[in-house]
Amino acid sequence: MVYDVIVIGGGAAGYFYAINLAAKNRNLKIVILEKQKTVLSKVRVSGGGRCNVTRHCFAPNELVKFYPRGAKELLPLFYGFNPAHTIEWFRERGVELKTEPDGRMFPAANTSRAIIDCFVKEAVKYNIDVMLNTEVNDIEEASGSWKVAAETKVYQAEKIFIGSGNSTKVWGILEKLGHSIVPPVPSLFSFMSGDNFVIGLAGLARDVSINLAGSKLTESGALLFTHQGVSGPAVLKLSSKAARQLAAMNYQFTINVNFLINMNFDDTVSYLKNLKNAEAVRLIRLTKPFDIPQRLWEKLMLWSEINMDTKWKDCPQKKINLLSSALTKLPLHITGKSTNKEEFVTCGGVERKEIEWKRMESKIAKNIFFGGEVIDVDALTGGFNFQAAWTTAFTAADTKNR
Ligand SMILES: Cc1cc2nc3c(=O)[nH]c(=O)nc-3n(C[C@H](O)[C@H](O)[C@H](O)COP(=O)(O)OP(=O)(O)OC[C@H]3O[C@@H](n4cnc5c(N)ncnc54)[C@H](O)[C@@H]3O)c2cc1C
Secondary structure: OEEEEEEEOOOHHHHHHHHHHHHHOOOOOEEEEOOOOOOOHHHHHHHHHOOOOEEOOOOHHHHHHHOOEOHHHHHHHHHHOOHHHHHHHHHHOOOOEEEOOOOEEEEOOOOOHHHHHHHHHHHHHOOOEEEOOOOEEEEEEEOOEEEEEEOOOEEEEEEEEEOOOOOHHHHHHHHHOOOOEEEEEEEOEEEEOOOHHHOOOOOOEEEEEEEEOOOOOEEEEEEEEOOOEEEOHHHHHHHHHOHHHHHHOOOOEEEEEEOOOOOOHHHHHHHHHHHHHHOOOOEHHHHOHHHOOHHHHHHHHHHOOOOOOOEHHHOOHHHHHHHHHHHHHEEEEEOEEEEOOOOOEEEEEEOHHHEEOOOOEEOOOOOEEEOHHHEOOEOOOOOHHHHHHHHHHHHHHOHHHO
16 A cells, blocks of 8 residues: 555554644645554543643743653744644634643543544544554665555555554664664652551642652652552652663662751751740640641651650650651652553653654654654653644644755
């Protein structure tokens, strides 16, 4: 089968590319090859079934701060296509997006179906062929064009767009064609901990800062104690920023938790010394400074070896120091990772230096274009990963960049 363009992968980037390219040139014969029996399956489950399409963050230099890998390369692209363009793109096609208080943007209809229906309708409008159950097994050059071998058929085209997400098979094919693949490791996950400290704290949340012990990597935000360990925005951010280091440590590491974001150990020692004088005859257990929830305060006291019936006046300096440590740099031993169900991405993929970002074209193999998670680009949770897929796919389809 001969086409003008073959799109590998009927996911977010593949559809966005095909539709935008077809809109610019209606004469092109485009085919999407999708290995599964349905298209856009990740979009369907994304954002808990609601699809967090993008983020209410329009300034490119602010937006890139949410991309631990790919910020530098995405910056110029975001001037051409950022969340403001995404909102407009969907609005022009009858899909309104709404903003939640934290800045995440979802279809007003509150279901990922709205996005899928929009893409499928657009693909029909532009006569884009979609082949389901069609897994690509190989790509070969054939005198100035590309041959793409699926299980039962060989497709041929001058151009290929690769939107195969985190497919190891496709990364293998790309390696064979001469590309370097940054080894994939998970990003955006919660931490498991068997530490005694977390037992009995499940459900408790507090704004903290956490530091990866032995490094300068520190993130702040809400920390949520779970039955298995810790989760919440601070943990997800650290898991994303430190994805490679944590994988190299086989997910065995220590984090230091500061429950008093704006105070350090020394500030806390002074504060508690004053409190000791002011509240001398009160039980420490009942004082609860810094608005610390009771369950957490008692855990911190236990960690500091302070008995529950101790009064401030009977608390030796050594234990005040221990309590200050517990409040500002509590070490939690992490023994593994668990997946964040809302959004889960892989970091790693096609080496960014091997892509001509103005066109999203491979520098290694002419007329091969990339978009989405196949590239070594990923972001924090909250709509940024889809935005990267839309922006890279849009740029690849933008013929003025040729
Ligand atoms: C549970 C979950 C929830 C998420 N929620 C959000 C969210 O709300 N907001 C957000 O921004 N991000 C979210 N993400 C991340 C987001 O889904 C991805 O970043 C995005 O889908 C990447 O788009 P893509 O087109 O690169 O890959 P995909 O959407 O994964 O598409 C790749 C497609 O390629 C196909 N394919 C793979 N190999 C082959 C092959 N050999 N031949 C043919 N086809 C092939 C796959 O079947 C798939 O359909 C979520 C991820 C998960 C797992």
